Amino acid sequence: MQFTTAREFRESLNEARASLAAASTPSDELRERVTLYEQSAEACLRQANAHQSRVLYERLISILCLAGALIVLCLVIFFVFSRAEDEPPKVAKPFPVTVYLGTSKPTLHEAKVKKSCIGQELDGWAVEGDLAAPVVVTNPKGDCPASRFTLSDDVGVAVPVAKK
Known part of the structure; x- marks a missing residue:
């Protein structure tokens, strides 16, 4: 039971399910094969979901790092340009x-x-x-x-x- 493509696996699973549905009294071997295929499919889906979650997490972290750096840069620019003048205010009128x-x-x-x-x-x-x-x-x-x-x-x- 080795498959080289996802298509081969899907076709074998569909054939096993169809055989199980068509048989009036399915054999234990057929039931085990369908169960094994479905467990393998679930494991593949969990792995695919975990991989996709990891990719999305890494993308989110990089975006948050860039956003944080941008916020820090904006704060630095704000503080540099909003400093109080070094000279005291002038007497405008007596x-x-x-x-x-x-x-x-x-x-x-x-x-x-x-x-x-x-x-x-x-x-x-x-x-x-x-x-x-x-x-x-x-x-x-x-x-x-x-x-x-x-x-x-x-x-x-x-x-x-x-x-x-």
Whole structure:
């Protein structure tokens, strides 16, 4: 019972089934042969289904790998182009601030802040520059005259004030 093609096998199975159906009292040998052919056919179908499933699985895995790589590439491109700018935003129009000046005399002297203003809390306006180092104009307070200077981290801090 060796077959070289699927066609030969199918023809033998069909002949055995036809003989079994045609016989009024089929022999045990004929029944065994039909059973053996049907078991062989089922085994062939299981093997074919397993092979087809494996091929489809491998195709799915390759598609998922490509899709995953594409998603990662898109995320990298998104993060590269959506980075925040390195420079702080500019002062677009003047707004009120409270300026808290530091106590370092050399730093304040370089910023052209009067000695009488050292360590003071002054009212003023941020008028230009950027938010990290705005140019502020302060109102006079006590011995401290009105002045205009660039406010860096070493000089002091400008805190925006809500308008009344």
